[in-house]
Amino acid sequence: MAELDRLIHEPARLRILTILAGVEAADFNFLLNTLGLTKGNLSSHIDRLEKAGYVKVEKSFNGRVPHTEFQITPEGREALEEYWRQLDSIRNLGSKAEEKE
Amino acid sequence: MASRKSTQSADPREIIQWTRRYAQSRTIYFLIQWCLIVFVICIIGLVASLTQQAYTAGNKSLFYTSVVFLSITFFFFIWISVSRWTAEVVWQITLWFYGREGFVSPEENTRSKQLPRWVIALIGLMLVYHIFGAILISFRYLHLQYLQPFSAIILVPVLCVLIYYQGLGFWAWLWPVLYGLHAILLLAGIPISFPSPWFLLNIMVPIFGYGLIAILVGHVYSRYALWKLKTVTRQGLEIDNNEEIPEEK
Known part of the structure; x- marks a missing residue:
C-alpha cells in the first residue's frame, strides 16, 4: 500500500485544499476567517502547497489594497482525491480487522 | 507540535459541501443590483406619472419638461444596465460588504461560462412577448389583471434556464417558483391583485418582490452556511498558532 501524502496529511493544509476543492477561487481573508489560523501560519501552509504545485497563487491589487487569491491546481485536486482513497482503504482495513477480532 | 490533537475528524465532503453552499448563497451582489434597478424604475414611474398628469391637465410646458426628463431617465437606465462602470461600482460595494x-x-462551472445562443434568443423572445402583452392590453384584448399570469408563462421558464446556466444556489429557484405560484393563485381567483389605479403594481410587485425574497433568503442561508463551514472546518483543528511549523521529512 502506498504511503499517505504527508504534505496533505497535515490538518490545516488538508482543510485549505478541501475548501479550495469546493470553489473556483478563494482569497487570503476567506481562508484566514474560516480556518482561524494566524496570518503567518496560513502563509506558511499556503507556501508549501504552492511549492508542491497543489495551489496556484494570484496576486493583484484592489485599488491600492493588495489582494491574493488561491486556486487548487489539477495536481492538487488529484493528490487530494488520492489521499482520501488511501485513507478510506486504511479505514476499511481497520474495520475488517475489528470484525475478525 | 504539542498542542495538535486529533486531526482528521471533519468529513471532507461536508467541508466541500458547505463551502459550495456558502459561495453560491452570497447574494449581496444581487441585492445591490436589485436596489439600483428598483430605484431607477421608481424614478421612471414617478416621471411617467407626472408626464401623464401634465398631459391630462393640459400643462404643455410641464408636459414637455417631463418628457425630456423621462427620456433622460430612460437612457440613464439603459446606461447603468450595460456600463462597465456600474458593474465595477456594484462589485466594489460587494467587496466592501464581504x-x-x-x-x-463559486466552483468553476462550464455551464455559467457562456450562455448558449438559444438561451439568449429565449431572453429576446421574452422581451418581444411582453411588448406583445402590452399591445394586447392597450387594445383591451387582455385585462391588466391577467398580465402577471401572461408574463409567468414565459418568465418562469426563462428564469429557470438562467438560474440553471448560472449555477446559482437553491435560493434563486424561489423566484420563479413564487412567481409561478402567484400566477396560479390569480387564475384561481384568489384576491391578491392591486385595485385601480395601482394595476401596474400587479406586475411590478411580483417581479421585484419575489426577487427580493429570494435574495434575502439566500443571504440568511449564507450566514448559516458560513457558520456550518467554520464549525466543520475547525473540528479537530486545534493548532497552537504560535508554534512554528516543522519541516516535513
Missing part, C-alpha cells in the same frame, strides 16, 4: 469574510467565487 470585506471581513473575504472573497470566494
Whole structure:
C-alpha cells in the first residue's frame, strides 16, 4: 500500500485544499476567517502547497489594497482525491480487522 | 507540535459541501443590483406619472419638461444596465460588504461560462412577448389583471434556464417558483391583485418582490452556511498558532 501524502496529511493544509476543492477561487481573508489560523501560519501552509504545485497563487491589487487569491491546481485536486482513497482503504482495513477480532 | 490533537475528524465532503453552499448563497451582489434597478424604475414611474398628469391637465410646458426628463431617465437606465462602470461600482460595494469574510467565487462551472445562443434568443423572445402583452392590453384584448399570469408563462421558464446556466444556489429557484405560484393563485381567483389605479403594481410587485425574497433568503442561508463551514472546518483543528511549523521529512 502506498504511503499517505504527508504534505496533505497535515490538518490545516488538508482543510485549505478541501475548501479550495469546493470553489473556483478563494482569497487570503476567506481562508484566514474560516480556518482561524494566524496570518503567518496560513502563509506558511499556503507556501508549501504552492511549492508542491497543489495551489496556484494570484496576486493583484484592489485599488491600492493588495489582494491574493488561491486556486487548487489539477495536481492538487488529484493528490487530494488520492489521499482520501488511501485513507478510506486504511479505514476499511481497520474495520475488517475489528470484525475478525 | 504539542498542542495538535486529533486531526482528521471533519468529513471532507461536508467541508466541500458547505463551502459550495456558502459561495453560491452570497447574494449581496444581487441585492445591490436589485436596489439600483428598483430605484431607477421608481424614478421612471414617478416621471411617467407626472408626464401623464401634465398631459391630462393640459400643462404643455410641464408636459414637455417631463418628457425630456423621462427620456433622460430612460437612457440613464439603459446606461447603468450595460456600463462597465456600474458593474465595477456594484462589485466594489460587494467587496466592501464581504470585506471581513473575504472573497470566494463559486466552483468553476462550464455551464455559467457562456450562455448558449438559444438561451439568449429565449431572453429576446421574452422581451418581444411582453411588448406583445402590452399591445394586447392597450387594445383591451387582455385585462391588466391577467398580465402577471401572461408574463409567468414565459418568465418562469426563462428564469429557470438562467438560474440553471448560472449555477446559482437553491435560493434563486424561489423566484420563479413564487412567481409561478402567484400566477396560479390569480387564475384561481384568489384576491391578491392591486385595485385601480395601482394595476401596474400587479406586475411590478411580483417581479421585484419575489426577487427580493429570494435574495434575502439566500443571504440568511449564507450566514448559516458560513457558520456550518467554520464549525466543520475547525473540528479537530486545534493548532497552537504560535508554534512554528516543522519541516516535513
